[in-house]
Amino acid sequence: IANGRHWPEQNQIFFNNGRGIFTVSVPLDVIRETSYATELADFDGDGDLDIAVGNDMAPNAIYLNAGDGTFSRSGTFGKPYAPTRNLTVADVDGDGDVDILITNRGSENEICLNDGFGHFSESLPFGEMDDSTIDVDVADLDGDDDMDLILANRDGQQNYIYLNDGQLRFRHIPFGTGNDETRAVAHADLNRDGIPDIITANIGEPNRIYFGDPELTFRLSITFDSGNDESYSVAVSDLDLDGDMDIIIANVGEPNTVFINKDNGQSWDKIILSEEKYNTYDILSADLNNDQRPDVIECNSQAVNVYYFNRERVKN
Template sequence: MAGAAGLSHKTIYGGEGKNTYLLETTGCGVAFFDYDNDGWLDLFVVNGSRLEGFPPGQEPINHLYKNNRDGTFTDVTVKAGLVHSGWGQGVSIGDYDNDGFEDLFITYWGKNVLYHNNGDGTFTNVSEKAGVAGSHTRWGTGCAFLDYDRDGHLDLFVANYIDFDLKTAPLPESGPCLFKGVQVACGPPGLPGAKNILYHNNGDGTFSDVSEKAGITRANGTYGLGVLTADFDNDGWPDIYVANDSQPSALYHNNHDGTFTDIGISAGCAYSQDGKPQAGMGVTAADYDCDGWLDIFKTNFSEDTSSLYHNTGQGVFDDVSFAAGLGLNTRYLGWGCGFIDLDNDGWPDIFAANGHIYPEIKRLTLDIRYAEPKIVYYNLGNGRFRDISKELGGAILDPVSSRGCAFGDFDNDGDVDIVVNPVNDYPQLLRCDSATGHHWLKVRTLGTKSNRSGIGARIKCVTGNHQQVDEVRSGGGYTSQSDLRVHFGLGQALKADRLEVRWPSGQVDVAENVAADRVVYVQEGKGIVKGP
């Protein structure tokens, strides 16, 4: 329904029939966020480029679509001051200066861009002034705002993929880079991995690169893609997970002193179930079994399964991909992903967007396709999932080469909708119209001592004997940003018996007997307050 909704611009990324370099394969992210604080989710769609370039004035640009509150959107990119072209990659949202308006960060192959939200419908590019543009060309991918030191100011983590230079990259069709016997773009193995960056927010509108000091820089770099921030050990401090391509993924544990330790291997969430590195793409988290600990879902390259890491609560994860019923789909190449409760029954389901990176395979008769369907796994509530993609049909099975996707209730009807950003195609807006009659609750956090966005706040929602936990999170999935409002399905319950918000500052706010089917605004230190 994207066309009818007004999402009228095609996402351009690399060649349509052939990709010369790996640069042309990774695609773009997308964001749901309420840039004007009117209570309705707007859309930001990242765009890319092509090697041959474009005539002046015809370059693809990112697009900001304002929600018209009637199921349609209006392109306000020019008015908002967001006209920018280049090889766009990832996007994340957060109010880095605590002025009450969500700011916008975009990664590029090139220099990254930070837009300050002016609060009047316009944005200002403050990248250089803030110190986050980078001093040279980098291949930024996943990104996320987080308050890693809990000082009330949002810091910024940026994953980087490859130290890529067109002048030194392997010449097209000059090497042994084959897929199913077809000559394809080389990499990432054989190309130099890039180093991730952690920026500390100085509280004055500027950031400092503290990557070395914080211990998140590997000597040889990594092929970082998806970024996820979450408190995995329930100690009140945000950790960082990075899905790496063709290398072990990383879990940076927060040491509470401004430093991190990569415990991915010892924690059991760096490799596949048989102990091999995977080509990780997107990553998301939720407490899918409602035991109080956040678990991890990661998408991977084709001819592999997606990974589901169950958090045991003992500092380790168990790879339960096969035991949970996720081991059957091996031909798809996964990208964007998310845990979402599609039917509001109180158990998070899984959505994954797929698409291959080699358009050359469109010319061949193979079991693997370039354009692929999405997958939806339904949570059975017993630790297992069931693939219901064919039952849903429609746009779920519509094959495109997807990359980023984001989740949010754009029509405020109580269920979670999905936007997908494909390669060389138009965005797909998938509206969820749940007919179960189940109830729901959304929580929007307003920090005071903590960061204004409430990013990192952990929310517990209790209905009867059923307890759900989730966090306010920036970034996640594959280079994308979902609604900052935390959504809970309540099933048949007409209220949440207890709603608890634990803020990054340590403040805990509790509300009881919270009526269902509405958005509640929770202000740090005051509890539920009136929204816009």
């Protein structure tokens, strides 16, 4: 868990006992850092999960796993002092290892290329120099078998798709209104037409779905949450186990919500996760207790972090 943000804290590792219980935790490092994001991936190709940490105005760091859940700081990646806000991991250059994308608010974003051993000495920029990029998602939007980028820009800036030509040269396409206050972005084929759709979490305006089309215009869109909540994170998962993807939204100052897909992305049933009004800055879904149901995890600022077990009946 990344704990710092603007106020340096120790990042923590919580170990799952296999049943969704986290009674054992250890600090990732003895130092306190202004960490905004952590990501897990096998960066050095040895079969275990390593950790990337993204820090605000401090070097971003890689921690390699010794294979037994102990981690050592092995190096840094990206600019040494940048306003990093998020990390995304994916094989962007198609060479079989995991690269890291860094979003830097008001500064140049970076793709840090992995040499296969967890070293990230080569990087290249993406987006505009002054973009206030807060999140990036990765998907093959145009069906050419390489990874394209979906950028969420805050501060009323235009959101963009960056199409990869396979050589890490990108052509950008705008989507959205041009002045959205987007805080997070995700993708899924919500209407099951074989084309990825884009979901945006916004503050002070409705959250939206932009449906993909063969021309990649993303002009057809709907709101799935008509409120004006401050939504800071979005995740997708098949929560009701019916074969289509549902949406999970993290809010600041309002209850977090689940939206169940009822009509191929055209209608949604809203469920309140809890009446608690946390300041939730990240939300994700994973099967924590090995019961074949995706659960929901909230990361809350200045409050306990919370996870919810899914009690949906498993469909055979």
